[in-house]
Amino acid sequence: MSWDKKRAIEELAKGKDLTNQLRDLLNGSNYLVGSEDLVMKIFNSFSNTLSILRNSSSGDYDEVSQLNPRNNNSYDGRKDRRGCYKRRKCGDSWTRDTLTLFDDGYAWRKYGQKTILNANHSRNYFRCTHKNDQGCQATKQVQQIEDDPPKYRTIYYGHHTCKTLLKASQLILDSTTSNDSSILLSFTNNTKQDDPFFSCFPSPVKQETKESDLQQPASDITCNRSSSSSSDYLLSSPHNVRLISSNHNVVC
DNA sequence: CATATTTGACCTGC
């Protein structure tokens, strides 16, 4: 990486950090409606730029497997998957606990489901629909962690590098209920990496209110069936969203 | 028919 680039990244990181501070400042008081929106946008801008710069100079954690997931010769079905994927050992992750399933505006595709030890409900694995066509690395895991009341935990991994935003529209935060601050976005400092939280959501996250679409198969979290432009989860209201931690994984 | 989901097998890290 060139010196100039390094400097640029440092400066951007500083800007992002300052935005964080500003956000904390605003969060502590009854700030003007819309100010957080602005902060989010600024933060998002910093994060994305940082992400672009960093990715352009060094490969992502599993770029190899992404670019050539089957670089081994005779690939025929299930034989010899060795090295075909890299298990995510580190990197950015953000956890959100919600009381309802919600739509974060991106197109997710389910690729797995596992029963987890000592957990009542199985965990669902989603990747970005545009993983193949745009190489988007974002994934998420969704699991129901409580029964009564139902509580869902969504863990996001990686950045959305895809450009296809399905449901960009108004912001959740752009609410008339300004006293409702139940959306808690916690940007605990993570100075080593940029925090692509906002990259996980299209800057405006859509607020959906279609309870009927929340059809949940008796026992589990399952996304509603919808085609390519689908939303996996719909949030009945923004009230229940809570980002409980950021970057809880160890950063390598 | 194209795309999404299901689900058992496979793989990796601990």
Place this chain on the structure above:
DNA sequence: GCAGGTCAAATATG
């Protein structure tokens, strides 16, 4: 060896 993350064939859906 086990738990959990991912793959991909089979299947479902629109």
